[in-house]
């Protein structure tokens with residue numbers, strides 16, 4: 001079966017704009033105190049999950065020939081929620097800018113070595129977005145555990161439901 005694949009820079013930008021705005025909404029709901037929240041002892045904390053989303057841009061996209069400055073997995077995690085928001089905004093903007101200026105649609109069908117396998121670049125971009133959505137969803141569980149109000153992502157969150165619970 002052929003994997004889902006992003007075929008144009010314009011399609012990537014449209015998808016990325018929406019998902020990135022949702023991620024930012026979730027990041028902006030974080031508090032400094034909540035960053036140590038973990039789902040169970042020994043698992044990634046809320047702050048670590050957020051930082052993993054940020055550093056994946058550089059980690060993943062540098063493997064497929066895009067050049068930009070952003071924090072990577074060796075950069076120490078910010079200790080404040082504001083630092084995480086700034087890290088995310090910087091990495092997401094720099095990545096989007098690199099894709100827009102360094103690639104054309106033809107670049108998306110070229111393959112790069114990812115973890116020992118040849119992945120088309122358009123697949124890597126698709127997986128980058130899915131990876132972010134996956135960890136963002138994990139974050140919302142930890143945010144509830146930490147007593148934060150979770151913003152809606154694809155629809156209203158429980159806190160945003162009307163009185164009838166619709």
Ligand code: NI
Pocket residue numbers: 052131135
């Ligand atoms: Ni991950």
